[in-house]
Amino acid sequence: MAVYRRRPRIRIVWLTVALFTVVALFGGLGFLMSEDRFPGVVLNTARLDSHIKYLSSLSLEGRAVGTEGEISAVQYIRGVLDTIGFKTTVQTVPLQGVTLPAVNLSIGSDNLRRGQDFVITSEAENVNIVELKDERILYGGYCIKTDGNPEDYDSFCSTDVRGRVILCLVNDPFEGPLTYYGRWVYKVEELRRRGAAGVLLVHTTESAGYGWNVLQSPDGGENIRLMSKDGEEGLKIRAWVAQHIAERILKISIDRAFEEANRGGLCMQETDMILHVRLDITRRELYGLNVIGQLDGSAGNNEHVILTSHHDHLGAIERNGEKVIYPGALDNASGVGKLLELATYFAAMKSQARCCKRKLVVITPTAEEAVLLGSSYYADHPLLPLAQCAAVLNMDGMNVWGPTTDSVGIGSERSTLGDILARAAREEGQRVAPDPAPEQGLFFRSDQLPFARKGVPAMKITHGFSFTNHEQDIDEYLNATVWDYNRNVYHQPVDTYEYLHEQGDPYSGAEQEFKVGARVLFDLLVRGFSPKWMPGEPFARFRS
Structure with missing residues (x-):
């Protein structure tokens, strides 16, 4: 009886072990075959x-x-996505194209050369000519107003910039990686919110992250922007000026200008340089195309x-x-x-x-x-x-x-x-x-x-x-x-x-x-x- 009773226990133990082994084995194989395991990939x-x-x-x-070239690219991309099983659509993006067939800009007594000394566009709406006469240029350093993130910094110091043209450095004074305040886009947005007439962005290769040749390439061509929202007032002039032009306006080296702005406490200030500008503007409505595919x-x-x-x-x-x-x-x-x-x-x-x-x-x-x-x-x-x-x-x-x-x-x-x-x-x-x-x-x-x-x-x-x-x-x-x-x-x-x-x-x-x-x-x-x-x-x- 004793031997008889032990043998079933041994069988049960071994069956249990075997069962757990099988479960573990198939569980492991299941993991290897499961959708949660990355299967590897080779680029074609x-x-x-x-x-x-x-x-x-x-x-x-x-x-x-908005060109036939974009349409061809969109058709190609959509064709590939359709073929492999994506549900595709094309989202139409309403845009406005602005060209300036005639540009005259002078600072002080100097007539500036388009492409060499400056590049320019306009955000002005519903006019074919923009003309600013005898505009004294304001200098705003970095043209930044923060509220403690990353730290308190105010280039405006309560100065009313409505209707003024502001010279701005690109970049920011904060330690660490560049913040959004350093991007030229922020400076344009901030001056637009404050009702300025225009901005002159100072280009250096170091602060912009690319050479002057990058700005020269599209100059004279069409500037594309989203259609303006109702009631939104754009800048009459939006320009980049080369480093030597900024130094002529400020009458100091660009290195010194950055040093002073980095120290903080630099408020908006008048320069003694007068700007004259006339732009002839041609506009057209066009549409860009976002390709969207869903799997x-x-x-x-x-x-x-x-x-x-x-x-x-x-x-x-x-x-x-x-x-x-x-x-x-x-x-x-x-x-x-x-x-x-x-x-x-x-x-x-x-x-x-x-x-x-x-x-x-x-x-x-x-x-x-x-x-x-x-x-x-x-x-x-x-x-x-x-x-x-x-x-x-x-x-x-x-x-x-x-x-x-x-x-x-x-x-x-x-x-x-x-x-x-x-x-x-x-x-x-x-x-x-x-x-x-x-x-x-x-x-x-x-x-x-x-x-x-x-x-x-x-x-x-x-x-x-x-x-x-x-x-x-x-x-x-x-x-x-x-x-x-x-x-x-x-x-x-x-x-x-x-x-x-x-x-x-x-x-x-x-x-x-x-x-x-x-x-x-x-x-x-x-x-x-x-x-x-x-x-x-x-x-x-x-x-x-």
Whole structure:
């Protein structure tokens, strides 16, 4: 009896162990096969190359807003998205184009040269001529008014600037990364709110983040802006002036001007320089086109993640009787190509029932080059409520200079998107490097910004700078590649498909960006991670 009773216990124990082993085994296999495990991804470089080749072809004439080139780009992008299973639509963005066929501007007794000394546009409504006579220029330093965030700073000191023309430095006096107060767009917005007649923004390469040639390229062409809201009064003149003109007005060196402004306590002050300006204005109404594609999620609600990359560029400009085309291959046919490949990847996963809990919304905005107009319009007129948008990822450009050991997320430190990026990079054998140029305020200069201003955690994924495919000093390599692009190719006619292939290794670095982006999107779409703004982040107050 004793032996008889022991044997069933042994069998039960072994059966229990076996059962748990099977459960554990199949549980493990279930994990390996579950939709929560990232399945890996390989970039189809041939297909990416074909996207870039078409979008940057001379037949599209630089994809300027409202042109046949933009329409062709939109049809191409929509065609790809339709084919892979996205539901697409085109959002029409009402815009106004302004050209100035005749410009005369003098400061003191000097007639200034358009393009060499200044570039200019006008926000004036319902008039064909803007004329300002005997306007004494006010100097406003950084033209900033804060209320303790990041600290108290007041350039205005209760000065009434209504009807005045103000000279402003670009940048800000605060320690750390550039704030939105440092962006030239803020200064325009602030002076517009205060009823100024115009602004003269002082250009230096260091404070603007790009050379004077970037401003020269589109000057004389059409300036694009959103249609004005009822009752909104724009600036009569909005101009950039070269450093030597600012020094002539201030009668001090630009370095000293920045030093004085950085010390604080610099209030709005009169200069003894008189401005005369006359602008002849031609306007037209036009429409930009935002391409929007949706890949439905399984949750059955409007929770979604937005992936953006603008499709427009500078178009073509008549210069000395010849048509000069700005193809915009790197900026931003390459970014759109990456967006299409990520969309293709997640559409394929959906067809295998591996994706997605949330909807994936891809947007290629119009008029990014005209200061984020397409993305701003969508943020004001979203197809899905932005309160139900978990995050926005933006891609602008592509690494064509080779693989790196690091990855960068512009704005990643502002939210827990930074944690998601860090894990994605780590799983691809990279580390996350900080913003390479915090003084330039890159977060405020691309299509993630309008969404952040609505409270949605957002970042721009881009490449690092620790390149591994070279034998020379890293600074020499950067100077010959990335910095050379910034100086001589960015917003120039030589940003071509051929330029990409003049680089020794145009797609291995792009594949790194693509894989990291795919992992971040996987965490958001499949694993359902919900990013949060970091404590104290100013954009958090806009989150519904």
